[in-house]
Each structure stands twice: as structure tokens, then as C-alpha cells.
Amino acid sequence: MKFNNHFYSPNDQFKAKWSNFENSKINFNLDHFKEELVPFYGTKDFENFTREEKIQMFFEYIKFVSEAFLLFEQLIIVSERSIRKNKNIPFEFKEKLWHIAQEEMYHSIGFKTFLNGSTQLNWKNHKIYYHTKIIRTSLCFIVKNFPTCLFLPGAKLEASSLGYYVELKKLYDSNHHNSWLELNAIHSQDEAHHVPMQFELHNDSILKLGALKTIVGSLLFFIALQLTLFLGIRQVVEYSFPQIKGARRLTPLKKWILTVKMAHWSVRNNESYIAARRMTKRYFQSQKPKFGIFFKYITW
Numbered sequence: 140m141k142f143n144n145h146f147y148s149p150n151d152q153f154k155a156k157w158s159n160f161e162n163s164k165i166n167f168n169l170d171h172f173k174e175e176l177v178p179f180y181g182t183k184d185f186e187n188f189t190r191e192e193k194i195q196m197f198f199e200y201i202k203f204v205s206e207a208f209l210l211f212e213q214l215i216i217v218s219e220r221s222i223r224k225n226k227n228i229p230f231e232f233k234e235k236l237w238h239i240a241q242e243e244m245y246h247s248i249g250f251k252t253f254l255n256g257s258t259q260l261n262w263k264n265h266k267i268y269y270h271t272k273i274i275r276t277s278l279c280f281i282v283k284n285f286p287t288c289l290f291l292p293g294a295k296l297e298a299s300s301l302g303y304y305v306e307l308k309k310l311y312d313s314n315h316h317n318s319w320l321e322l323n324a325i326h327s328q329d330e331a332h333h334v335p336m337q338f339e340l341h342n343d344s345i346l347k348l349g350a351l352k353t354i355v356g357s358l359l360f361f362i363a364l365q366l367t368l369f370l371g372i373r374q375v376v377e378y379s380f381p382q383i384k385g386a387r388r389l390t391p392l393k394k395w396i397l398t399v400k401m402a403h404w405s406v407r408n409n410e411s412y413i414a415a416r417r418m419t420k421r422y423f424q425s426q427k428p429k430f431g432i433f434f435k436y437i438t439w
């Protein structure tokens with residue numbers, strides 16, 4: 140997969156940084172398994188899973204995270220294209236958003252190369268929600284019609300990518316240890332700028348594009364995103380426990396219970412999410428987003 144986009148010429152340093160993710164030289168397999176990255180880690184439930192189940196959950200959850208970033212990055216590009224057409228928006232604003240969108244374009248190709256390049260992930264046959272048309276169509280519909288809706292909810296997702304990298308770094312000894320860590324390392328360099336920029340974009344656009352529209356759109360986007368992530372976790376459960384028979388057989392009800400528990404772990408025990416919430420709260424205090432009271436739910 141090649142980075143070629145006619146309307147963007149990033150500098151050589153930026154290109155060099157992403158060059159490993161232009162091809163499929165992906166180094167990510169069982170040698171890189173870490174219990175700490177398995178859902179339920181640190182809870183009582185964790186001990187009830189077999190090693191095989193933990194390994195499968197490890198890979199499926201990484202796919203879930205990777206696809207979530209990929210999906211969001213593509214939505215940023217949709218938002219930029221929609222706002223670009225608006226004649227009332229100043230050039231400087233469009234340029235700032237365009238800059239983010241182009242970096243996201245690189246990120247999305249990087250995550251796609253990673254997903255395609257690791258045979259262990261089996262992404263070709265086992266996609267989490269990337270292939271689910273209804274999800275993509277609904278999110279695209281919201282973003283196209285409410286293009287400013289993803290600035291603040293997006294800042295939190297981007298903050299979680301920063302928190303995620305911090306957690307990964309603790310587990311492996313160098314950024315070149317494996318492709319997943321390397322990808323998250325270079326991704327976080329860009330995202331560190333994006334988080335505050337999303338707050339600036341929000342403040343610069345909300346009155347020009349309509350406060351009510353942004354408030355309603357952000358809420359719709361936030362709900363749709365939560366639903367998407369929840370269904371993604373349901374898929375992680377589905378792929379992680381394929382052939383359990385006998386007393387431990389997972390009935391549909393048990394699968395939904397596991398899904399709810401895994402979703403709960405993701406937002407309450409997962410250190411990267413806890414860090415993202417803390418960071419988002421801090422930005423809410425320092426950047427004072429306009430009409431912030433209507434967006435407070437993002438920090439929950």
C-alpha cells in the first residue's frame with residue numbers, strides 16, 4: 140500500500156517516519172504477547188480464561204483498537220472534505236483541519252498496513268467492524284451532515300491513543316521491538332498535537348457553523364461511536380472463544396454478558412482509557428471549549 144495523495148506533499152522527515160508502514164514488513168506475532176494487554180487483566184475474571192483464550196483475546200482486542208483508530212481517521216477526512224466546501228469558513232481554519240486530515244490519511248494507511256501485514260491477526264477473514272456497512276454508513280452520514288461533531292469527541296479518542304502508547308511503552312523494551320509498538324510510537328507523535336488542535340478547531344468553528352448543529356451532531360456522533368465500540372467488543376468476544384464445548388460453552392446470553400463486562404473493563408480498568416479521561420478533563424479546564432457545558436459528557 141503506497142502513500143500517494145495528489146493534494147499533500149509532507150516533508151521528507153514525515154515521509155521517512157511513516158515509510159515502514161508503506162509496505163507489509165510487519166513484525167507482530169505470538170512473541171509479542173503480553174498479558175497486560177488482554178481484556179479483563181487485573182480483574183478476577185482474568186484468571187478464569189485459558190492461555191489460548193487470553194492469546195486470542197490479545198490479538199482480537201489489538202485489532203479492535205487498531206480498527207477504531209482507522210475508522211476515526213477516515214471520518215476526519217470526511218469532515219474535512221465536507222467543511223472544505225463551506226465558503227463561510229476562513230482559510231486558516233480550513234488549512235489547520237486539512238493538515239490534521241492529511242496526517243490522519245497517513246495514519247489510516249499505516250494502521251491498514253499493520254492489520255493486513257500481521258498474519259496472526261487474520262484481518263482478511265476476521266474484521267471487527269471495519270466491514271460493517273451500516274456502522275460506516277451511519278457514522279459517515281452524521282459526520283457529513285454535522286462536520287464539526289467529531290472535534291471534541293475525537294479529542295478524547297486521540298487522547299486514548301496517547302495513553303495507549305504510554306502503556307505499551309512500559310511493556311516492551313524499545314520502540315522497535317515490534318510493529319504495533321512502533322506504529323503507536325509514531326502515531327502518538329502526531330496525536331500529541333492533534334488533541335489541543337481539536338479544541339482550537341471546536342472554538343474556531345462552533346459559531347460559524349452553528350452551535351446547535353455542533354451540539355446535536357456531537358451528541359449523535361458520541362452515541363453512534365459508543366454503539367460502534369460496543370458492537371466491536373461483541374465481535375472481539377465472538378472471535379476470541381470460537382470452539383468452547385461442554386459446560387463452558389458460550390451461549391448467546393453468556394456472550395452478551397462477557398461483552399458488557401469487557402466494555403466495562405475497557406472504560407474502568409484499562410489504564411489508557413483512564414489516562415484519556417484525565418487528559419480530556421484537563422483540556423476542558425485549560426482550553427475552555429465554547430458551550431462546554433453541553434459537551435461535558437465527553438469527559439465521563
Ligand SMILES: [Fe+2]
Nearest residue numbers: 212243246330
Ligand atoms: Fe491518527
Ligand SMILES: [Fe+2]
Nearest residue numbers: 243297330333
Ligand atoms: Fe489525530
